[in-house]
Amino acid sequence: MKKLILISILVLVFVPLSSAIAAEQLIFLSTQFNPVSEMQFITEEVLSGFTNETGIKVEFVPVQYADFVNRILAEVKTGKVVTNVIAELHGGFDYLLSENAIEDLSTMPELPERTFLKTFDEYSEIRGVKAYIPWTQATFVVAINKEALEYLPEGLTQDDVLEGNPNWDYEALLRWGENLKEAKGAPMIGLAMAPGGLFHRFLHGYIYPSYTGSQAKDFASQDAMDMWEYLIRLNEYIHPASTTWSNMSEPLLKGEVLIGWDHAARLIQALTTKPDDFVVAPAPLGPKGRGYILVIAGLGMPKDAPNKEDGWKLIEYLTRPSTQALILQGTGFFPIVEEAEKEITEGALKTLSDGVTKQANAPLGIPCLIPSLGAFGGEFGNIYRMAFERIVLKGEDPNKVLPELNERLEEIFEEVDVPLQ
Amino acid sequence: MSLYNKSREDAHPSRDGHLLKRNTNHKAKTLKNYTPYLLCLPAILYLAIFIGYPLIQAFVLAFTKPSVGFTLDNLKSVLTSQGFKEALGNTLLISVIVIPLQIVLALFLSLFVNTRFKGHMFLIYVITIPLALSEITAGLMSYSIFSSMGFLNKLLINLNLIDKPIYFFGYTYKLREFIVIILSELWRATPLVFVILLAGLQSIDKEYIEAAEVDGATWWEKLTKIIIPLLQPSLLSALLLRTTFAFQVFGNIWILVGRDIPVLAGEAYYWQTEIRNANIASAYAIIIAILTIIFAFLYIKTLESSYLES
Numbered sequence: 001m002k003k004l005i006l007i008s009i010l011v012l013v014f015v016p017l018s019s020a021i022a023a024e025q026l027i028f029l030s031t032q033f034n035p036v037s038e039m040q041f042i043t044e045e046v047l048s049g050f051t052n053e054t055g056i057k058v059e060f061v062p063v064q065y066a067d068f069v070n071r072i073l074a075e076v077k078t079g080k081v082v083t084n085v086i087a088e089l090h091g092g093f094d095y096l097l098s099e100n101a102i103e104d105l106s107t108m109p110e111l112p113e114r115t116f117l118k119t120f121d122e123y124s125e126i127r128g129v130k131a132y133i134p135w136t137q138a139t140f141v142v143a144i145n146k147e148a149l150e151y152l153p154e155g156l157t158q159d160d161v162l163e164g165n166p167n168w169d170y171e172a173l174l175r176w177g178e179n180l181k182e183a184k185g186a187p188m189i190g191l192a193m194a195p196g197g198l199f200h201r202f203l204h205g206y207i208y209p210s211y212t213g214s215q216a217k218d219f220a221s222q223d224a225m226d227m228w229e230y231l232i233r234l235n236e237y238i239h240p241a242s243t244t245w246s247n248m249s250e251p252l253l254k255g256e257v258l259i260g261w262d263h264a265a266r267l268i269q270a271l272t273t274k275p276d277d278f279v280v281a282p283a284p285l286g287p288k289g290r291g292y293i294l295v296i297a298g299l300g301m302p303k304d305a306p307n308k309e310d311g312w313k314l315i316e317y318l319t320r321p322s323t324q325a326l327i328l329q330g331t332g333f334f335p336i337v338e339e340a341e342k343e344i345t346e347g348a349l350k351t352l353s354d355g356v357t358k359q360a361n362a363p364l365g366i367p368c369l370i371p372s373l374g375a376f377g378g379e380f381g382n383i384y385r386m387a388f389e390r391i392v393l394k395g396e397d398p399n400k401v402l403p404e405l406n407e408r409l410e411e412i413f414e415e416v417d418v419p420l421q
Numbered sequence: 422m423s424l425y426n427k428s429r430e431d432a433h434p435s436r437d438g439h440l441l442k443r444n445t446n447h448k449a450k451t452l453k454n455y456t457p458y459l460l461c462l463p464a465i466l467y468l469a470i471f472i473g474y475p476l477i478q479a480f481v482l483a484f485t486k487p488s489v490g491f492t493l494d495n496l497k498s499v500l501t502s503q504g505f506k507e508a509l510g511n512t513l514l515i516s517v518i519v520i521p522l523q524i525v526l527a528l529f530l531s532l533f534v535n536t537r538f539k540g541h542m543f544l545i546y547v548i549t550i551p552l553a554l555s556e557i558t559a560g561l562m563s564y565s566i567f568s569s570m571g572f573l574n575k576l577l578i579n580l581n582l583i584d585k586p587i588y589f590f591g592y593t594y595k596l597r598e599f600i601v602i603i604l605s606e607l608w609r610a611t612p613l614v615f616v617i618l619l620a621g622l623q624s625i626d627k628e629y630i631e632a633a634e635v636d637g638a639t640w641w642e643k644l645t646k647i648i649i650p651l652l653q654p655s656l657l658s659a660l661l662l663r664t665t666f667a668f669q670v671f672g673n674i675w676i677l678v679g680r681d682i683p684v685l686a687g688e689a690y691y692w693q694t695e696i697r698n699a700n701i702a703s704a705y706a707i708i709i710a711i712l713t714i715i716f717a718f719l720y721i722k723t724l725e726s727s728y729l730e731s
Contacts, residue, residue, distance in 0.1 A: 241588060
């Protein structure tokens with residue numbers, strides 16, 4: 001009897017274990033699609049299709065930026081690489097390449113039936129190495145309730161705003177905000193300033209380059225002082241509850257604001273819920289150009305990754321036009337293969353897609369990539385937030401605040417050995 | 422063999438038997454000595470793994486830096502920062518306002534419910550509903566009441582009392598945000614105090630009150646001279662619990678006002694999740710723990726001394 005029980009236990013424990021070992025499984029480490037809903041979508045809707053097609057299971061492991069770099073470097077340096085495929089932003093690949101921790105993908109087989117957008121394809125080749133395969137792109141745009149278009153300031157037309165014409169600039173936005181406040185009795189421009197919101201991206205990737213030509217290089221320059229003076233004026237027309245919003249979809253849907261700037265993926269809820277109510281416009285122009293952030297996520301492999309053949313199959317599947325269109329529907333991250341654009345029909349996604357494309361094509365664009373600062377990424381964003389809090393909300397003198405914060409900003413770039421951008 | 426000896430031998434048939442029994446007794450006694458420890462072992466193990474280990478890790482993180490090793494820099498930079506001063510001030514201010522209000526409110530509610538009027542059980546359920554809600558849910562519910570498009574503004578607009586919404590949230594309306602936090606905290610956490618005080622009230626012997634009534638004591642005299650003194654252990658337990666929780670207050674405030682009104686636990690969370698500096702976040706956590714321990718110690722000392730005096 002005892003023997004029988006022992007055998008049963010052994011069978012119960014080892015049979016599933018051995019079958020799990022026997023079944024092929026890939027580890028897919030990603031800094032993208034961290035929120036639970038996105039994670040669930042990628043696992044249940046995207047990766048399940050790959051498993052059904054190939055029989056290869058995929059363990060999707062979303063991690064934070066700092067943990068990602070630490071883990072890959074630890075795996076590569078100890079020679080115990082278990083991760084098969086990685087998804088990370090351009091800057092992360094750049095950093096891993098400098099540490100010689102990623103595979104050169106130029107020797108892998110060709111990926112048929114897809115044409116990568118040229119800009120992204122060029123970006124993915126870093127210092128002569130094919131560091132990653134472009135996967136998705138994202139950016140931040142302005143969502144506008146159509147009602148707001150009735151209050152455009154003199155000299156600014158709907159076309160100017162939607163096409164990103166030169167007279168759609170930050171001063172025009174301020175005058176528009178003024179009109180809206182007068183008509184509605186309340187500030188109608190919203191920004192996601194609460195913790196968890198991406199307001200710091202607006203500061204370092206949009207308005208800073210628009211006024212100074214760079215994200216961090218001229219942090220405390222005279223141009224920056226002019227920019228802060230503008231922000232103090234604009235703040236009168238920014239909804240006061242912005243400091244408590246981490247996402248602009250809800251305030252836009254509730255009608256608390258009529259103009260909201262946010263990440264495309266965070267605006268998608270508003271656009272899909274009320275597709276007829278909103279239009280999407282490129283960011284306004286500043287004295288130095290139209291600063292905007294280009295988020296490029298790519299797929300790659302750690303140096304000496306195991307089972308490269310199956311890893312490549314996964315990359316091939318994830319970059320297919322149909323998979324990219326599916327990812328757009330579920331997450332608001334845009335495809336970067338030409339063929340996928342045909343799959344975006346009318347509706348909210350089309351509105352968003354048009355806005356994103358127009359921002360990229362609008363004249364005088366200054367595309368900015370988020371600097372890859374590893375563990376200091378959070379502190380970098382916090383410096384911009386602190387500057388806003390101290391100068392605009394608390395009314396401190398920018399001549400005192402900016403040089404003080406600039407010191408730490410420069411230190412961060414020095415510590416990670418990344419040139420000031 | 423004397424009778425005495427015989428009886429002793431009867432009682433202890435042999436010397437070996439005697440030793441055996443002594444051994445068994447000794448073993449039983451030893452086991453009995455260990456029993457409390459063995460009974461506590463699962464709880465101790467649980468605490469050691471899930472509380473002790475993270476606590477040690479937090480200490481290590483708070484007193485180290487990745488490239489430096491042991492350092493007091495993290496604590497120094499927290500203690501000298503403006504953010505910490507604001508967070509500490511707000512945490513204390515919220516505690517100083519909310520805790521006494523909660524105690525008074527819960528005391529009168531429990532006195533009212535304890536009169537056992539018809540339907541008092543229903544009222545108990547209504548009052549204790551927030552106990553079943555998480556901080557986040559409570560925060561979201563408060564937000565939907567007070568936001569510019571919330572229930573309160575809609576009600577006031579529909580009643581023609583206002584024509585534009587009143588803003589309760591935003592950096593420029595810090596005082597209003599503070600009032601919303603106080604109201605929300607009162608609603609969310611008073612039931613805990615209420616339950617403790619109601620239990621305390623129900624354990625008070627009614628004979629004392631009846632005797633006072635016979636002697637012609639007024640309602641106020643009965644409250645201040647009989648009920649409150651007898652309720653003191655429950656009051657102090659409620660105070661102890663609420664004060665320790667007050668230092669951890671976070672979710673409700675985070676949902677309602679973000680970092681407009683920073684509090685200690687919120688700052689720890691912010692440094693951990695947004696800035697991703699686990700060292701500074703741990704320094705905050707250690708400071709919260711130390712403050713909580715100090716307050717708990719003071720309460721326990723007060724509780725002990727008042728117990729001894731009584």
